[in-house]
Amino acid sequence: MNRYVLKLYVTGQTARSQRAIEQLKAICESELNQHYEMVVIDVLERPQLAEDERILATPTVVKELPPPIRRIIGDLSDIERVLLGLDLLTHTRVGGHDPA
Amino acid sequence: MTLAIEKMRSEIPGFDHVAHGGLPRGRTTLISGTAGSAKTVFAAQFLSAGIDLADEHGVFVTFEEAPGDLRQNMLGLGWDIRKWESEGRWAFVDASPQPGEPPVLTGGYDLGALLARIEHAIHRIGATRIVLDSVGGMLAQLPDTATVRHELFRIALALKGMGVTSLITAERLGEDGPIARFGVEEFVADNVIILRNHLEQESRRRTVEILKFRGTDHQKGECPFTIIPGEGIVVIPLSAIELKQRSSDRRVTSGNNDLDAMCGGGFFRDSIILVSGPTGTGKTLITTGFIAGGADRGERCLLLAFEESREQLVRNASGWGIDYERMEAEGKLKVVCAYPEAASLEDHLIWIKKLIDEHRPDRVAVDSLSALERVASLKSFREFAIGLTSFIKHREIPGLFTATTSTLLGGSSITETHISTTTDSIILLRYVEMYGEMRRGLAVLKMRGSHHDKEIREFTIDGRGMHIGQAFRNIFGILSGNFTRVSPGELERLDELFRDDDGPGI
Numbered sequence: 001m002n003r004y005v006l007k008l009y010v011t012g013q014t015a016r017s018q019r020a021i022e023q024l025k026a027i028c029e030s031e032l033n034q035h036y037e038m039v040v041i042d043v044l045e046r047p048q049l050a051e052d053e054r055i056l057a058t059p060t061v062v063k064e065l066p067p068p069i070r071r072i073i074g075d076l077s078d079i080e081r082v083l084l085g086l087d088l089l090t091h092t093r094v095g096g097h098d099p100a
Numbered sequence: 101m102t103l104a105i106e107k108m109r110s111e112i113p114g115f116d117h118v119a120h121g122g123l124p125r126g127r128t129t130l131i132s133g134t135a136g137s138a139k140t141v142f143a144a145q146f147l148s149a150g151i152d153l154a155d156e157h158g159v160f161v162t163f164e165e166a167p168g169d170l171r172q173n174m175l176g177l178g179w180d181i182r183k184w185e186s187e188g189r190w191a192f193v194d195a196s197p198q199p200g201e202p203p204v205l206t207g208g209y210d211l212g213a214l215l216a217r218i219e220h221a222i223h224r225i226g227a228t229r230i231v232l233d234s235v236g237g238m239l240a241q242l243p244d245t246a247t248v249r250h251e252l253f254r255i256a257l258a259l260k261g262m263g264v265t266s267l268i269t270a271e272r273l274g275e276d277g278p279i280a281r282f283g284v285e286e287f288v289a290d291n292v293i294i295l296r297n298h299l300e301q302e303s304r305r306r307t308v309e310i311l312k313f314r315g316t317d318h319q320k321g322e323c324p325f326t327i328i329p330g331e332g333i334v335v336i337p338l339s340a341i342e343l344k345q346r347s348s349d350r351r352v353t354s355g356n357n358d359l360d361a362m363c364g365g366g367f368f369r370d371s372i373i374l375v376s377g378p379t380g381t382g383k384t385l386i387t388t389g390f391i392a393g394g395a396d397r398g399e400r401c402l403l404l405a406f407e408e409s410r411e412q413l414v415r416n417a418s419g420w421g422i423d424y425e426r427m428e429a430e431g432k433l434k435v436v437c438a439y440p441e442a443a444s445l446e447d448h449l450i451w452i453k454k455l456i457d458e459h460r461p462d463r464v465a466v467d468s469l470s471a472l473e474r475v476a477s478l479k480s481f482r483e484f485a486i487g488l489t490s491f492i493k494h495r496e497i498p499g500l501f502t503a504t505t506s507t508l509l510g511g512s513s514i515t516e517t518h519i520s521t522t523t524d525s526i527i528l529l530r531y532v533e534m535y536g537e538m539r540r541g542l543a544v545l546k547m548r549g550s551h552h553d554k555e556i557r558e559f560t561i562d563g564r565g566m567h568i569g570q571a572f573r574n575i576f577g578i579l580s581g582n583f584t585r586v587s588p589g590e591l592e593r594l595d596e597l598f599r600d601d602d603g604p605g606i
Contacts, residue, residue: 011210043217047217050216054198056195057212073204
């Protein structure tokens with residue numbers, strides 16, 4: 001299985017940050033079975049990292065590996081879309097952009 | 101009692117005058133305009149002028165153009181952003197669209213990362229000015245308009261909390277209607293500036309209007325502006341010089357003793373003189389006399405010509421015994437010829453002002469002002485004429501303008517109609533038809549603050565110039581062009597005018 005490198009950018013210790021962290025952990029555990037590395041970055045502490053990665057929104061997950069690089073915005077509550085963003089839902093090729 | 105809102109000088113030329121001192125300090129101002137209305141230039145100049153003229157550092161948050169493009173584009177306006185970045189005086193927060201797949205939305209989010217980056221950049225370089233360009237670019241990148249609007253409001257509040265003065269640009273769909281798309285004025289409603297780019301009679305006319313500054317004052321209405329390569333935006337305030345000039349009672353010569361006498365002893369030193377008449381009546385001659393009269397008394401003169409080439413002007417003047425080239429060699433005169441069509445009126449105004457500032461003349465002549473009528477709309481022309489006359493008046497030097505009337509007999513010109521109230525003196529030149537012969541008549545129509553000769557006098561032109569003679573006593577309606585020659589008491593004199601004994605009896 002491909003090794004996953006996921007970076008999660010959050011703003012401070014808010015309820016939304018906590019929810020995103022727990023949600024991503026749960027998804028990784030169930031779907032990626034140890035083949036992953038997850039880094040949580042608080043943009044209040046490391047703004048330069050957010051600048052370098054040009055992050056606008058929090059929470060944002062950046063899937064750095066495997067390629068292609070993908071970005072997932074939001075608190076990860078819509079699990080199906082998270083899987084889609086991580087390229088784990090290969091059977092439905094739907095565009096990633098939600099026009100809502 | 102609350103403290104009055106302080107203004108921060110934007111240092112954008114002319115704007116601070118219109119804004120009564122500048123932008124509200126520590127507040128957010130919305131700059132709204134259609135595509136191509138120079139919002140980004142205005143915003144970037146707010147930062148560059150701050151760096152250049154006020155030693156204030158700035159952060160540019162870009163949602164549309166990539167920093168690389170901005171650096172390159174602004175170089176053409178003379179702003180070396182890369183240098184300022186290396187000196188820690190300018191910082192970009194790059195929020196421009198990234199290549200690749202658009203992000204997947206999986207739930208609620210905020211713009212905490214953007215705000216953290218902005219705060220980081222502000223603290224890193226000690227910025228006091230910040231620009232967000234533009235709201236539309238931000239909305240295009242992120243789903244859920246309601247969230248983005250709410251977050252922008254939060255960012256605006258945070259910026260206020262940091263005490264920085266900020267500009268946010270937003271798109272408009274048309275020159276009329278809502279202030280901006282997406283209802284952005286709802287969250288940055290305190291201060292709104294609108295930039296416009298009108299198409300008027302086939303020429304572009306840019307204007308800036310301060311719609312509101314909450315809690316503080318500013319000029320109302322639109323002001324034209326132009327963008328000069330190597331300099332940027334220059335706003336042209338219409339009421340730049342309020343009518344507060346001291347009136348001088350010092351007189352200067354018109355260059356013609358008879359005309360001086362008719363004006364009660366010459367022109368006032370700080371006056372605007374309009375010489376109006378149909379083609380060929382002698383306007384250029386009066387201009388030439390005005391220049392020579394000044395140069396003879398050791399004054400520095402500036403002649404702006406919009407109708408004739410340099411060679412023609414020099415030849416005309418030498419025909420009356422006046423040597424422009426020698427005067428120029430002696431530094432007493434500068435002759436500048438320009439095609440009216442070569443630039444917009446706003447640009448003409450700016451180079452003329454610059455020229456006057458550099459050359460520092462003691463008198464200025466413009467021959468002719470009416471040649472500029474045709475290159476712009478009436479409104480632009482009026483603004484130009486007012487802008488130029490008030491600028492010259494402010495320098496406390498006399499300015500002589502000529503205007504060509506459209507008809508040979510009587511009539512008036514657009515120039516006359518629109519600048520007559522801002523002029524101090526008006527001299528009318530008219531053809532007078534007398535029994536099949538064209539004569540020339542001159543009248544001093546207006547001479548502010550002085551008595552003057554009220555008669556319409558005949559004048560002749562020869563190789564030595566202009567000679568003003570007697571008044572036309574036997575003819576009425578010269579100004580209107582509808583002559584009436586009946587004057588019983590003058591019959592005998594009239595008869596003498598005609599050698600032909602069979603001439604018409606009156």
